[in-house]
Amino acid sequence: MIANVALIGYGLAGRVFHAPMIAAVEGLRLAAVVSSRREGIAKAWPAVAVRTAEEVFADPAIDLVVVATPNDSHFELAKRALAAGKHVVIDKPFARTAAEARRLIAASRGRILSVFHNRRWDGDFLTLKRLIGEGALGEVVYFESHFDRFRPRLKGGWRERAGTASGTWYDLGSHLLDQVLQLFGAPLGIAADLAARREGAAATDYFRVLLRYEKLRVVLTGNALAAADALRFRLHGTRAGFLKYGLDTQEAFLASGGKPQDAAFGRDPRPGHLVLPGGAEKAVESLCGDYRAYYRGIRDTLCGTAPLPVSAEEALAVMECLEAGEESAAKRCEISR
Amino acid sequence: MKQPLNAAVIGYGLGGRVFHAHPIARTEGLRLAAVVSGRKAEIARDHPGVAVHASPEAVFADPTIDLVAISTPNTAHFPLAARALAAGKHVVVDKPFTVTGEEARELKRRAEAAGRMLTVFHNFRYYADYLALKQMIGSGVLGEITYFESHFDRYAPLVPDAWREKPGPGSGTWWDLAPHLIDQVLQLFGKPEALFADMAIQREGGGATDFFHVLLRYPKLRVVLTSCFLAAAEELRFVVHGSKASLIKYGIDLRNGVDPKPGTLVFGDGAEKPAPAGRADERAFYAAVRDAILGEAPNPVPVDEGIAVMDILEAGEKSVAERREVAL
Numbered sequence: 223m224i225a226n227v228a229l230i231g232y233g234l235a236g237r238v239f240h241a242p243m244i245a246a247v248e249g250l251r252l253a254a255v256v257s258s259r260r261e262g263i264a265k266a267w268p269a270v271a272v273r274t275a276e277e278v279f280a281d282p283a284i285d286l287v288v289v290a291t292p293n294d295s296h297f298e299l300a301k302r303a304l305a306a307g308k309h310v311v312i313d314k315p316f317a318r319t320a321a322e323a324r325r326l327i328a329a330s331r332g333r334i335l336s337v338f339h340n341r342r343w344d345g346d347f348l349t350l351k352r353l354i355g356e357g358a359l360g361e362v363v364y365f366e367s368h369f370d371r372f373r374p375r376l377k378g379g380w381r382e383r384a385g386t387a388s389g390t391w392y393d394l395g396s397h398l399l400d401q402v403l404q405l406f407g408a409p410l411g412i413a414a415d416l417a418a419r420r421e422g423a424a425a426t427d428y429f430r431v432l433l434r435y436e437k438l439r440v441v442l443t444g445n446a447l448a449a450a451d452a453l454r455f456r457l458h459g460t461r462a463g464f465l466k467y468g469l470d471t472q473e474a475f476l477a478s479g480g481k482p483q484d485a486a487f488g489r490d491p492r493p494g495h496l497v498l499p500g501g502a503e504k505a506v507e508s509l510c511g512d513y514r515a516y517y518r519g520i521r522d523t524l525c526g527t528a529p530l531p532v533s534a535e536e537a538l539a540v541m542e543c544l545e546a547g548e549e550s551a552a553k554r555c556e557i558s559r
Numbered sequence: 560m561k562q563p564l565n566a567a568v569i570g571y572g573l574g575g576r577v578f579h580a581h582p583i584a585r586t587e588g589l590r591l592a593a594v595v596s597g598r599k600a601e602i603a604r605d606h607p608g609v610a611v612h613a614s615p616e617a618v619f620a621d622p623t624i625d626l627v628a629i630s631t632p633n634t635a636h637f638p639l640a641a642r643a644l645a646a647g648k649h650v651v652v653d654k655p656f657t658v659t660g661e662e663a664r665e666l667k668r669r670a671e672a673a674g675r676m677l678t679v680f681h682n683f684r685y686y687a688d689y690l691a692l693k694q695m696i697g698s699g700v701l702g703e704i705t706y707f708e709s710h711f712d713r714y715a716p717l718v719p720d721a722w723r724e725k726p727g728p729g730s731g732t733w734w735d736l737a738p739h740l741i742d743q744v745l746q747l748f749g750k751p752e753a754l755f756a757d758m759a760i761q762r763e764g765g766g767a768t769d770f771f772h773v774l775l776r777y778p779k780l781r782v783v784l785t786s787c788f789l790a791a792a793e794e795l796r797f798v799v800h801g802s803k804a805s806l807i808k809y810g811i812d813l814r815n816g817v818d819p820k821p822g823t824l825v826f827g828d829g830a831e832k833p834a835p836a837g838r839a840d841e842r843a844f845y846a847a848v849r850d851a852i853l854g855e856a857p858n859p860v861p862v863d864e865g866i867a868v869m870d871i872l873e874a875g876e877k878s879v880a881e882r883r884e885v886a887l
Binding site: 363364372374411413415417419428430432434437439441445447448449450451456458459460461462463464465495497498499500501553554555556558 | 705706712714716753755757759760761770772774776779781783787789790791792793794795798800801802803804805806807823825826827881882883884
């Protein structure tokens with residue numbers, strides 16, 4: 223069986239992540255793209271039809287609709303796709319609000335509804351998950367996850383505009399939250415400091431969010447004004463610490479024209495560092511990352527052979543934490559469960 | 560030549576031994592005249608000829624003693640400092656100044672009434688890493704500072720049987736180590752608008768705070784003070800992000816000599832270069848105390864600066880209790 227996929231949106235997410243991943247997975251066919259960027263699509267995907275959303279929804283041959291548009295249109299498009307009987311994948315964040323996400327879940331009866339939390343397949347995250355699972359780190363008491371960059375000037379675009387679900391907390395924080403929920407489950411409390419700090423910034427471009435567990439503390443940070451921007455993970459465990467520098471390479475590899483089939487795809491040249499008490503360090507090569515795993519999971523779910531790679535409930539939990547972060551920053555207090 | 564000032568140290572734990580008696584004995588113009596402690600043999604070995612008293616009363620009653628340094632468990636700081644001032648002594652109190660802001664303010668009143676110098680031992684102002692940092696911030700090499708993170712991490716999974724590790728006022732790492740980090744930040748950036756604190760006991764069998772993560776909010780700048788005692792990767796000291804460059808500094812606790820681990824400057828284009836290495840002199844604090852007593856220089860840590868640190872410590876406790884940001 224081949225499932226026909228229509229991709230709505232051909233910005234960074236559609237072009238760099240969804241189209242190449244869908245095309246690279248056996249059993250999925252990129253059948254249509256909905257976008258005004260006709261030229262770019264014709265060049266990269268000459269065999270793929272460029273259509274309107276209405277045409278896609280009305281086409282009984284389309285099985286799966288992928289929504290990779292600006293965050294504020296996720297809900298409307300996903301709702302219409304579900305109403306048309308399509309399976310739906312939404313790029314993160316799920317929707318503008320947790321309430322919207324719940325409404326989509328209610329509307330998804332019998333259809334697949336999933337969110338593209340691709341960073342579960344980052345090489346460094348897979349490696350960290352393995353280290354924790356093996357017990358190499360002991361009990362984890364502190365975990366810091368970074369998405370720092372040095373982009374002192376705004377570059378324009380919907381991500382930088384004010385509004386619900388805009389800014390880096392929703393854009394990048396959603397990745398970091400999903401990873402943490404996968405590792406440690408739901409926290410007892412969330413305390414967030416969010417700010418728009420760059421000249422002329424209207425949307426959050428800095429976040430530092432503390433997730434409180436019993437003993438464990440997790441810090442998520444995104445900072446657009448960090449010249450030393452390489453730290454990714456810092457973890458303290460009772461048996462060892464773990465440090466990882468450098469972001470997973472898949473996005474940059476794909477954005478610069480690399481293909482998922484290339485041997486270098488998913489490889490991370492910067493190993494992590496396991497630090498033992500006393501300071502001895504051991505390099506830990508990262509496992510190979512692979513965002514195709516998400517779409518393989520979607521295909522297998524469509525075939526009925528596997529559960530969803532990211533369930534709608536898991537993505538809803540991310541939305542609830544994003545909202546708790548907004549509420550915490552607005553009220554300047556911890557939001558407890 | 561002028562007669563040296565006679566100093567007495569009360570308490571001969573780690574603080575009294577390493578941070579007070581040792582530098583006092585090495586500072587020109589000061590004489591270590593007496594130590595109050597039960598550790599007679601140790602003191603006789605470290606400082607032969609120095610009087611050892613079992614009770615602080617002997618020091619307060621001795622008219623030849625000019626200066627008393629208090630390095631006892633934190634709850635004893637206030638009563639001992641009050642008695643020393645009443646006896647006409649100049650007083651250095653180890654950090655934390657006291658265990659409440661009210662005690663600190665009361666000591667200020669008493670020092671003013673007695674006309675004696677009162678100061679708090681915020682010696683981290685004289686550390687190599689901090690001096691280099693201050694110089695870099697002043698020189699503008701980092702640009703405008705938008706983020707500053709200061710660490711005091713260790714890997715010490717076993718909880719020792721010590722007063723610091725038991726519940727009670729002024730115990731735990733927030734009161735023990737944070738005063739150093741707070742004082743440095745107040746010196747660098749002034750008073751924050753607000754503070755959000757999180758604390759925890761992470762070690763098996765711990766009785767007092769051994770983890771803190773405290774966010775100080777300024778209009779644009781954010782400051783994080785943090786300490787973890789289960790940090791095998793323990794060496795990080797400063798992370799500073801400025802509009803022109805970042806500074807990453809590893810290695811802690813350098814109070815004397817040239818810093819063997821200067822930081823790294825990372826610029827916006829990714830270029831890196833070694834940061835200048837600071838140089839510390841462990842006698843600097845007590846040399847400044849001497850000059851202040853002699854009227855040749857201002858108090859190195861004016862009492863109001865010690866009180867400002869206390870206000871942050873108390874706000875931190877309040878923030879944790881209420882799980883909300885506390886405005887300052």
